[in-house]
């Protein structure tokens with residue numbers, strides 16, 4: 001009903017704000033756009049579910065997420081993929097892994113600090129009802 005659409009509109013505003021703040025953080029530059037398959041031809045052989053911050057924003061606008069948990073599952077793909085594709089001991093791999101871990105910690109801290117648990121519960125109830 002109308003009140004539910006108001007809740008989901010507020011969820012999208014929150015998720016857009018979080019995602020845009022991440023995309024402005026210089027540490028996360030490598031995560032802002034899909035990995036370039038021309039640059040990295042084997043990427044899609046190794047990584048089955050690519051994800052990046054611009055795709056998160058598109059998904060939000062396409063009403064893909066009804067709960068924060070669904071958003072977090074896609075957001076987690078970004079850093080998980082980076083750890084999986086860049087496992088070596090060379091400095092480049094270690095650098096992107098450090099940034100991937102920073103992304104993981106930053107997303108979790110923002111959600112812990114800024115998501116109201118009652119609001120999240122309302123979103124989860126809407127999801128169960130559909």
Ligand SMILES: COC(=O)[C@H](Cc1ccco1)c1ccncc1
Pocket residue numbers: 030031035039040081082085086092093096
């Ligand atoms: C999320 O970004 C990545 O996984 C790519 C993989 C990649 C390897 C070569 C070109 O791109 C990356 C980008 C920048 N620095 C390290 C790795």
